[in-house]
């Protein structure tokens with residue numbers, strides 16, 4: 001072997017070694033960068049549903065060893081669309097508008113901001129979030145940008161799953177609806193958010209309109225503009241006022257007016 005050949009071989013070998021070392025380090029960057037926060041309640045017999053909505057049911061189909069010697073488990077489940085942590089599709093209150101499967105994914109993933117009204121809600125169970133609450137948020141944090149996902153934190157999630165405290169009544173059926181007391185979004189504030197061209201709105205109570213609402217105006221104002229709502233969220237206390245990213249993906253029910261929602265936030 002000539003000196004040149006030896007050198008070339010040594011260079012090739014060291015390249016190979018350094019290449020190998022490179023492939024081992026640096027460690028791949030985790031994605032996404034930040035802490036993941038689960039914004040969904042689980043579904044069980046305890047899950048809170050609207051007084052007139054069928055509750056969640058889980059039926060065991062199999063749970064045990066098969067004749068072939070392996071373990072196997074499976075269930076059936078049934079639920080109404082609007083219970084637990086769920087999405088309201090625009091068609092829920094706006095005829096001809098998007099159903100769950102038609103909501104564009106880019107509405108359900110994006111920058112989240114959290115407006116904290118826990119003080120107001122603790123004092124007044126019939127509290128309606130005002131335009132002034134949002135204006136105050138803007139004074140502290142800057143303008144609410146188009147495409148934002150606006151989350152309202154009333155603190156009611158801490159009452160879950162105690163229906164009497166969370167909804168204002170644990171009674172079921174049509175007569176219970178008049179007894180609902182929990183905070184929601186005032187229709188004027190809903191109109192104000194529409195003008196901001198937000199992507200979606202969410203909160204930690206059972207409905208985007210407050211419990212005593214008779215006309216569900218905030219629902220109608222938002223959904224006529226194809227702005228969906230997330231209801232019965234949790235863990236909003238773990239998010240900053242701004243800077244988190246939300247991923248809120250519902251079960252893709254064709255023609256659904258709502259659906260169970262698995263929502264999470266990435267907090268940098």
Ligand SMILES: [Zn+2]
Pocket residue numbers: 081082083086087088231258
């Ligand atoms: Zn709903």
